[in-house]
Amino acid sequence: MPLLELRDVGKDYGSVIALDGITSTVRAGEVTCVLGDNGAGKSTLIKILSGVHRADRGEMLLDGQVVSFGAPREALDAGIATVYQDLAMIPLMAIWRNFFLGAEPTRGRGPFRRFDAAQARETTRLALQEMGIDIRDPDQPVGTLSGGERQSVAIARAVHFGARVLILDEPTSALGVKQAGVVLRYVAQARDRGVGVVLITHNPHHAYPVGDRFLLLNRGRSLGSFAKGEVDRDELTRLMAGGAELDQLAHELERPTS
Secondary structure: OOOEEEEEEEEEEOOEEEEEEEEEEEOOOOEEEEEOOOOOOHHHHHHHHOOOOOOOEEEEEEOOEEEOOOOHHHHHHOOEEEEOOOOOOOOOOEHHHHHOOOOOOEEOOHHHOEEOHHHHHHHHHHHHHHOOOOOOOOOOEHHHOOHHHHHHHHHHHHHHOOOOEEEEEOOOOOOOHHHHHHHHHHHHHHHHOOOEEEEEEOOHHHHHHHOOEEEEEEOOEEEEEEEHHHOOHHHHHHHHHOOHHHHHHHHHHOOOOO
16 A cells, blocks of 8 residues: 555646646655656645645545645644755754754753753764764754755654655755765665655656656646656656657757758
8 A cells, every 4th residue: 555645636726727637656665756847836746745735636645544634734743744945944053953943852840841952962863873874063053064964964854753754845956966966865765764755856867766656747737657667767858858849849959961
């Protein structure tokens, strides 16, 4: 049984059809890559999965049961965590403070309850270590980390707090080749720990090495959902780029021969 399943999901904003007829699955221990250019409907899909918006049509199933989230907290409580491009981190705060932002461990009771900083530091260090993330000093500000390191901390945070489905919104879009590789390595770490990962991206070269299933979107509609064995990287790139439209453009741009 899929961990998460979409069946003919659609969403409209007034007269604009943002998504229509989207069907896909997310399985535990697999990465489902959602690919599409700007305006393809990726952001709308994220909002439906994470509980920001409700779908107007179709069904979303979690563990085989139909669910409809009215708020992001409901999705998070059900085990669906979303890591957005801005990462929801405060650059001037230490790594361990960001790790527990909004979920601070405490000790003591009643008016004597206080933030347990020692436990937060140690738990952060161990959680990062378990994911294979080498951070020099948990006390250093998040703003001193590279883009790939920040993404890895956000992934480790979501896994530590019990994410069963991890949605990553364009985690490699602003990174160089080396840092993108760092992030993809930790995506694979989350997958290997049994998490169902949804990787949103417009880059098939980043998606293909780590993906198990690929959902292609174009202007809110699905171009198909493929297992890795059903499509190669070149075909994935061709479909995402428009297929016949790309071929026609290449023909138009060819230098005329004399």
